Amino acid sequence: MKRRLAALLICAFVPVARAETVEIRIDNFTFSPAEVHVAPGTTVVWVNADDIPHAVAATDKSFRSKVLDTEERYSRTVAGPGTIEYFCSLHPHMTGRVIVDGGGGQAAGR
Amino acid sequence: MPKQTSEIDHGRRRALKCMAWAGTGLAWTMAGGVPFTTGLVGGAQAAPVPVPVPATGLTFAQISDSHVGFDKPANPDALATLREAVAGIRGLPNQPAFVIHTGDISHLSRDEQFDAADQALKELGLPIFFVPGEHDVLDDGMGAAYLARYGKGPNGKALGAGWYSFDHGGVHFIALVNVLNLKAGGLGNLGEDQLAWLADDLRAVADSAPVVVFAHIPLWTVYPDWGWGTDDGARALGLLKRFGSVTVLNGHIHQILQKVEGNVAFHTARSTAFPQPAPGSAPSPGPMKLPADKLRGALGVTTVSYRPKSGPLAVVDATLA
Numbered sequence A: 001m002k003r004r005l006a007a008l009l010i011c012a013f014v015p016v017a018r019a020e021t022v023e024i025r026i027d028n029f030t031f032s033p034a035e036v037h038v039a040p041g042t043t044v045v046w047v048n049a050d051d052i053p054h055a056v057a058a059t060d061k062s063f064r065s066k067v068l069d070t071e072e073r074y075s076r077t078v079a080g081p082g083t084i085e086y087f088c089s090l091h092p093h094m095t096g097r098v099i100v101d102g103g104g105g106q107a108a109g110r
Numbered sequence B: 001m002p003k004q005t006s007e008i009d010h011g012r013r014r015a016l017k018c019m020a021w022a023g024t025g026l027a028w029t030m031a032g033g034v035p036f037t038t039g040l041v042g043g044a045q046a047a048p049v050p051v052p053v054p055a056t057g058l059t060f061a062q063i064s065d066s067h068v069g070f071d072k073p074a075n076p077d078a079l080a081t082l083r084e085a086v087a088g089i090r091g092l093p094n095q096p097a098f099v100i101h102t103g104d105i106s107h108l109s110r111d112e113q114f115d116a117a118d119q120a121l122k123e124l125g126l127p128i129f130f131v132p133g134e135h136d137v138l139d140d141g142m143g144a145a146y147l148a149r150y151g152k153g154p155n156g157k158a159l160g161a162g163w164y165s166f167d168h169g170g171v172h173f174i175a176l177v178n179v180l181n182l183k184a185g186g187l188g189n190l191g192e193d194q195l196a197w198l199a200d201d202l203r204a205v206a207d208s209a210p211v212v213v214f215a216h217i218p219l220w221t222v223y224p225d226w227g228w229g230t231d232d233g234a235r236a237l238g239l240l241k242r243f244g245s246v247t248v249l250n251g252h253i254h255q256i257l258q259k260v261e262g263n264v265a266f267h268t269a270r271s272t273a274f275p276q277p278a279p280g281s282a283p284s285p286g287p288m289k290l291p292a293d294k295l296r297g298a299l300g301v302t303t304v305s306y307r308p309k310s311g312p313l314a315v316v317d318a319t320l321a
């Protein structure tokens, strides 16, 4: 019985680990963390915590969010592996990077 | 002085507000290309400084960063303060010939925000010349909504993303767009097409003609850490080197900053919506939250006067309070 429960738990954990969500907050005109390592299949969510709108745009133009007003969010599931460079299309001095490397969702570069 | 007005009865308050409008603010005059402060008025001890009014010549006003639709704590009603700015201009003893709006008309490029701004600005009863701010090109078409509304420019002459030029009262005016195709890690951007157009446009303008250039983001590098500058702004300024008098009017940074370099006077206007901090004085350039009774002292419009053969243009800033 105990062994079966353990097996079930493992089964339940696998999809959770795969469908991980990583949040990047936009605060004080900064993506934070500005660099994040995630596993393939991770959903990255950008949340605007400023009282000025921002937008998330890939540097290679592969994607662009709608404008995000305060507390609005934009999410993308990243396939990878690879590095996604992005910036704010309103305030291009704001830049960030998502590194898809199977790193298991460990955030770096706080 | 503006602080005391709240204790005074309505009729008197109105009169004082008009006075404040005509005389409050930092007044700059320019002589020999070097602007200097003629007086900081509005303080208790300062006598009102007369706004330089040309007997003949040209006066126009600048409105910037009205951000209609903005409703955050820094200013819960940006439309109301735009209306106050409009009323202030209408109350000027020396009526401007026209108004320039240096962008961020709307907060989020929404139709209803542009509509409300247009309604408020219509009360001026004056021609208005626009350039877009980055907040005006947030639609899915990345500026298509702005272009549909304002893209004809004066006499249907606007080109590209909405840049154009016109002549008025002996002054050559150039409206530039530096808020599109922004590059990661970069600043404002004019682009090759616009720079080529500018070089061509200036060909027919005499060196002696005063030139006024306006655009949303400062064309000079104010503070790159906050994105306050234009990557290829120096190239535009290079094209303007041969002119005897160049005045560059910008918005975007929601505060007055100015400098003079050779024959070029740079000036940024206050917002009519909310103030932003001085460069580097805060963790970010986000809206500054002031006590409610201080807000209008940090908002305002700019008036520019030009009298032929009298040297550089006079630039005067007035607050809403």
Ligand SMILES: [Cu+2]
Pocket: A029, A053, A054, A055, A088, A089, A090, A091, A094
């Ligand atoms: Cu931004």
